[in-house]
Amino acid sequence: MSKPTVHDIAREAGVSLATVDRVLNERAGVREVTVKRVREAVSRLGYVRDISAANLARQRRYRFAFLLPDTPSQFLKVLQDAIDEAALGLKLDRCEIQVLRVPVSDPVALVNVFRRLERIAVDGVAVMGNETPMMRDLIARLKARRMAVVALITDQPNSERDHFIGIDNMAAGRTAAVLMGRFAGPRRGSVAVVVNSMQARDMVERRIGFDQVLSEQFPGLTALPTVEGRDDHEVTARVIAQCLDSHADVVGIYCAGAGLRGVSQVVAERGLAGRQVVVGHDLTPHSRAALEAGTIDAIINQNAGHLARSAARVLKAQCDGVGVIASQEKIRIEIVIKENLP
Amino acid sequence: MSKPTVHDIAREAGVSLATVDRVLNERAGVREVTVKRVREAVSRLGYVRDISAANLARQRRYRFAFLLPDTPSQFLKVLQDAIDEAALGLKLDRCEIQVLRVPVSDPVALVNVFRRLERIAVDGVAVMGNETPMMRDLIARLKARRMAVVALITDQPNSERDHFIGIDNMAAGRTAAVLMGRFAGPRRGSVAVVVNSMQARDMVERRIGFDQVLSEQFPGLTALPTVEGRDDHEVTARVIAQCLDSHADVVGIYCAGAGLRGVSQVVAERGLAGRQVVVGHDLTPHSRAALEAGTIDAIINQNAGHLARSAARVLKAQCDGVGVIASQEKIRIEIVIKENLP
DNA sequence: CTGAAAGCGCTTACAG
DNA sequence: CTGAAAGCGCTTACAG
Numbered sequence: 001m002s003k004p005t006v007h008d009i010a011r012e013a014g015v016s017l018a019t020v021d022r023v024l025n026e027r028a029g030v031r032e033v034t035v036k037r038v039r040e041a042v043s044r045l046g047y048v049r050d051i052s053a054a055n056l057a058r059q060r061r062y063r064f065a066f067l068l069p070d071t072p073s074q075f076l077k078v079l080q081d082a083i084d085e086a087a088l089g090l091k092l093d094r095c096e097i098q099v100l101r102v103p104v105s106d107p108v109a110l111v112n113v114f115r116r117l118e119r120i121a122v123d124g125v126a127v128m129g130n131e132t133p134m135m136r137d138l139i140a141r142l143k144a145r146r147m148a149v150v151a152l153i154t155d156q157p158n159s160e161r162d163h164f165i166g167i168d169n170m171a172a173g174r175t176a177a178v179l180m181g182r183f184a185g186p187r188r189g190s191v192a193v194v195v196n197s198m199q200a201r202d203m204v205e206r207r208i209g210f211d212q213v214l215s216e217q218f219p220g221l222t223a224l225p226t227v228e229g230r231d232d233h234e235v236t237a238r239v240i241a242q243c244l245d246s247h248a249d250v251v252g253i254y255c256a257g258a259g260l261r262g263v264s265q266v267v268a269e270r271g272l273a274g275r276q277v278v279v280g281h282d283l284t285p286h287s288r289a290a291l292e293a294g295t296i297d298a299i300i301n302q303n304a305g306h307l308a309r310s311a312a313r314v315l316k317a318q319c320d321g322v323g324v325i326a327s328q329e330k331i332r333i334e335i336v337i338k339e340n341l342p
Numbered sequence: 343m344s345k346p347t348v349h350d351i352a353r354e355a356g357v358s359l360a361t362v363d364r365v366l367n368e369r370a371g372v373r374e375v376t377v378k379r380v381r382e383a384v385s386r387l388g389y390v391r392d393i394s395a396a397n398l399a400r401q402r403r404y405r406f407a408f409l410l411p412d413t414p415s416q417f418l419k420v421l422q423d424a425i426d427e428a429a430l431g432l433k434l435d436r437c438e439i440q441v442l443r444v445p446v447s448d449p450v451a452l453v454n455v456f457r458r459l460e461r462i463a464v465d466g467v468a469v470m471g472n473e474t475p476m477m478r479d480l481i482a483r484l485k486a487r488r489m490a491v492v493a494l495i496t497d498q499p500n501s502e503r504d505h506f507i508g509i510d511n512m513a514a515g516r517t518a519a520v521l522m523g524r525f526a527g528p529r530r531g532s533v534a535v536v537v538n539s540m541q542a543r544d545m546v547e548r549r550i551g552f553d554q555v556l557s558e559q560f561p562g563l564t565a566l567p568t569v570e571g572r573d574d575h576e577v578t579a580r581v582i583a584q585c586l587d588s589h590a591d592v593v594g595i596y597c598a599g600a601g602l603r604g605v606s607q608v609v610a611e612r613g614l615a616g617r618q619v620v621v622g623h624d625l626t627p628h629s630r631a632a633l634e635a636g637t638i639d640a641i642i643n644q645n646a647g648h649l650a651r652s653a654a655r656v657l658k659a660q661c662d663g664v665g666v667i668a669s670q671e672k673i674r675i676e677i678v679i680k681e682n683l684p
Numbered sequence: 685c686t687g688a689a690a691g692c693g694c695t696t697a698c699a700g
Numbered sequence: 701c702t703g704a705a706a707g708c709g710c711t712t713a714c715a716g
Contacts, residue, residue: 005710007709050709050710053709053710054709054710054711057710
């Protein structure tokens with residue numbers, strides 16, 4: 001016999017469809033004995049519920065919001081595009097996704113966003129932003145309203161978020177260091193390290209991983225004190241230029257945050273392509289061009305399309321109360337060089 | 343007004359549901375004028391059909407078969423597991439997937455497989471195997487029966503397959519060469535190259551890409567003539583050992599096919615870890631362990647889970663006559679080192 | 685606490 | 701060539 005349906009369960013348990021439905025959806029107001037009879041019928045027949053039929057019947061729509069920082073960055077643009085593209089495909093699965101660019105470090109703005117999400121009755125939220133008390137508070141409010149919440153790219157480990165969608169940044173830093181060390185070959189000297197801000201947990205983690213591997217495996221290389229590019233390619237260009245001016249023995253640059261464009265600009269201007277090893281993060285139109293031009297040697301990337309789809313899938317699974325395929329939701333630390341550019 | 347349904351179209355066009363359905367599904371037997379009226383209503387209201395409701399109504403099930411070679415290889419095991427895992431998740435989407443391990447180079451076996459696929463009324467087939475006349479013939483038969491067909495991992499470019507799910511092997515070879523050259527640092531010498539068989543197109547392509555980059559970018563390194571490991575780690579170990587014995591200046595080994603386990607075994611036995619640069623393909627339990635042990639330096643991988651899910655999604659899209667998200671179906675050339683192991 | 689009936693958006697025989 | 705009615709597998713008011 002083929003897949004059992006609610007009708008089969010009803011017959012087998014000697015109850016009506018409505019009662020089967022109540023038990024399946026764990027609604028109150030059913031006698032213990034009845035619940036048990038239905039449960040037994042379910043397991044005896046090996047019933048599994050057809051979620052798309054259920055969604056059709058209840059006209060279920062999933063409304064998700066993605067909260068991204070309103071800072072200008074090419075990667076955020078890439079990510080936003082990826083979310084929009086994923087949203088198109090997910091429409092068929094009754095998911096409506098909207099992206100909100102918000103000033104994530106402004107408490108007032110965050111409260112307004114929360115009000116808005118509440119008003120439009122969102123089912124799930126993916127939040128990206130630094131770990132701050134405001135953010136933790138926002139997540140707590142969302143969870144209090146029973147929304148599904150995932151942290152995107154930057155984890156919010158001490159919050160009530162249901163999942164984290166992103167990479168292990170320590171491992172990413174370690175990976176960057178191996179590429180730096182091996183690509184540098186026999187050269188000895190120092191390595192410049194630029195991040196957005198040492199306030200951000202991911203930057204700190206990348207730096208720690210990077211330092212670990214450099215000191216363990218490449219004793220000929222010394223990482224210089226971190227300089228901060230403040231998410232801005234002009235600032236990044238300036239601090240990196242200063243760094244190169246004050247250290248004659250720099251053989252490589254690790255750009256752990258945004259602003260990679262500033263780095264490649266300095267490298268190009270000074271004719272350092274192929275002489276400095278440059279390792280950065282995040283594939284964007286700029287970093288792709290820089291890889292092709294040879295001003296950057298390798299990019300550590302997290303696939304924007306994968307991030308977007310994974311966040312949506314996990315939010316949906318959370319809403320449905322079902323599990324996910326762990327391996328599919330694991331965001332990979334991609335290594336991209338000119339030759340394997342997608 | 344919210345999403346229009348078939349009812350809205352029927353009312354707007356002044357016809358019945360059945361007629362709307364006929365037009366939407368392009369069935370014959372509707373007057374040209376009627377077709378036009380319905381089409382106009384569709385575009386006027388911006389109707390898009392709810393595929394899951396349609397599938398529910400027609401009790402549509404998708405039956406897919408994956409044909410994998412019956413040769414023993416760890417990567418095939420990994421792939422088979424990935425397919426089984428994907429199948430579990432796709433059950434919810436009414437997809438039933440079965441994997442058939444077949445002697446793909448045996449014409450008689452292939453004909454039998456075809457008969458079987460025909461008998462169980464499969465909707466789509468993913469085939470993996472060398473490009474042979476038999477294979478091309480099999481694909482032609484499948485297409486003649488209106489099945490969707492994708493080539494998996496190894497393309498069948500001169501066949502009628504609908505899509506190719508796999509990587510650009512030339513680019514993969516180029517990527518391997520960059521890793522080889524950069525990891526070798528200042529060392530000069532020769533590089534051993536082992537493949538399954540030079541009859542296989544992917545092996546030839548990888549070798550070409552590898553040679554291109556080596557001669558363009560790393561003049562200090564010379565690739566030795568290809569040796570064949572015949573998909574067997576013992577044979578691979580033997581031919582690599584011979585290669586090392588007869589060439590004193592080998593600084594690296596590129597294993598473009600299966601049998602990487604044989605390479606890492608020789609490297610381990612001879613205490614060459616860290617002295618020879620070893621680059622191979624495909625992440626398996628063995629190659630993972632070898633990366634961790636340091637007997638292999640880098641793996642070029644194609645994600646098995648991604649291959650499996652992508653093949654299924656593309657087959658389904660083909661059956662439904664809809665498009666796919668190109669970026670999601672592009673199989674990436676992954677670079678895996680110890681530090682970014684998933 | 686439980687059930688009969690209608691409905692979600694689409695498709696399918698069957699009749700005409 | 702076209703339509704009325706029943707049905708896919710589930711859920712939801714409404715009655716009792």
